[in-house]
Amino acid sequence: RRLPLLPLLLWALPLLGGGQQAEVAQAQHQKCDIDIAQECPIISGLDWEAFGEALYRARSQVYLGDVEEALRGVHELLAVATTPFHRAFECPPAAAATYFALAQILGFQGRLRRALAAVQMGFVFIRDKGFSECTPWPLQGWDMLLAGRNLAYKVRQLDAEAVDGRAPRGLRFQGARLAVVTVCAYAEDEPVRVLSIQNHELYTQLHGYDLHMFTSQDQILPHAEGRMDVHDGKHKAFFWKVNAVRNILDHPAGYDWVLWADCDAFFMDPERTLDSIIHMYTSNVSVPTVPPRPSAAAGAAEGAGSRAATALAQDTTPVTLLVAVDSTGINNGVWMLRNDDWSKQFLDRWWHSDILQGAGENHNCSDQSTMQHQLLQNRAMSLDAAWDSVEGPIWPLEVRVVAQEHLQSFHQATAITVASREWEDGDFIRHHPGCHYYKEPCQQLFMQAASIFEDKVRALLQRQTL
Secondary structure, three states, X not given: OOOOHHHHHHHHHHHOOHHHHHHHHHHXXXXXXXXXXXXXXXXOOOOHHHHHHHHHHHXXXXXXXXXXXXXXXXXXXXXXXXXXXXXXXXXXXXHHHHHHHHHHHHHHOOOHHHHHHHHHHHHHHOOOOXXXXXXXXXXXXXXXXXXXXXXXXXXXXXXXXXXXXXOOOOOOOOOOOEEEEEEOOOOOOOHHHHHHHHHHHHHHHHHOOEEEEEXXXXXXXXXXXXXXXXXXXXXXXXXXXXXXXXXXXXXXXXXXXEEEEOOOEEEOOOOOOHHHHHHHHHOOOOOOOOOOOHHHOOOOOOOHHHHHHHHHHHOOOOOOEEEEEEOOXXXXXXXXXXXXXXXXXXXXXXXXXOOOOHHHOOOOOHHHHHHHHHHHHHHHHOOOHHHHHOOOOOOOOOEEEOOHHHHOEEOHHHHHHOOOOEOOOOOOEEEXXXXXXXXXXXXXXXHHHHHHHHHHHHHHHHHHHO
């Protein structure tokens, strides 16, 4: 017989110390009554209260021993919530909870790459308000964050098989043209702008790269073919990078690769070249897989997993985009792009993303969410048991995920917040997302990063003169 909890707590109060009594008494008055109908009103015809009931029922099929039925049910609900994608912004906690439910089932099946993709897409809906631990949805922040961290760790172990770490840090490609692109449109005397310009100029001069530093919106010209214009009144400043990089890909210099770096991303290793990063992650175009796992390929035709692995081994699609992800998905403060048709078409699709409509119009981190949506959403939702049985990639074959230490690791506060890599000595770039440029502690971090790099440059030049 189930005993009511509150009377038991009241009965136990005399047995507790004074401080414990106060805590329990306070807990009695704390309410966690969230009305889904008020939190997520019906806007486009989807009843989110009924959706929540259906989500709990679909998840519960696992406990009837029917994992495939649970997977099918959750996947169907997610398709409803994200078609069109901007509908999901009507109820962000519902979308995040459904992605996470899908990731949990996939993870239990051993389908790690697709489970990670689902977690990362779920985090799109956390970026506006963060987590509320008081929620009627089957979602807790620490659960989802640790899932992202652990899945990213396991997938990175697999991806590492294709990384060529033997190249020297100072590797250069003969005749290659590379450029660094940054938009830093703060006031002229803002510390982040002054220090970033100095840092980026010093790094590019060391290695003979071109630097395109845009310090004003007016310096970013419209791109006719891509139909981009930073003055269109629609795209926030987050998106200026897309227009800027698209322009540089058409620059008369004919660059082979371009690195985008946010204004608050500081080079920290003067000996590390862009060429060496490119070589590490593009010299091997094959994607690591695992032997087919029958348990992870329920419903797949016999031998389909082996055929998927063979097709991947024979694929020669060139690697074009290098990105770093943290436990929550893409952080596009630093990324690298090969100058080819795929890249230009990708930038065009990113700029013209249609997900920021309706309830998603004022979505925060819109540049990161639209980038990730373009790359990941359709492939994540295309469940393929045979593909997953060999851990086939969910990112497009043109994309490689780079270890954070090779592209961008974070300052301490953000690293802790997103359970990801904090910058360590030897990491290539230190990025400061979430650290507001006008706050003194952040300005101190910018100055620290710039000073560390300059000291390393002086030491490098002294060694070269000996």
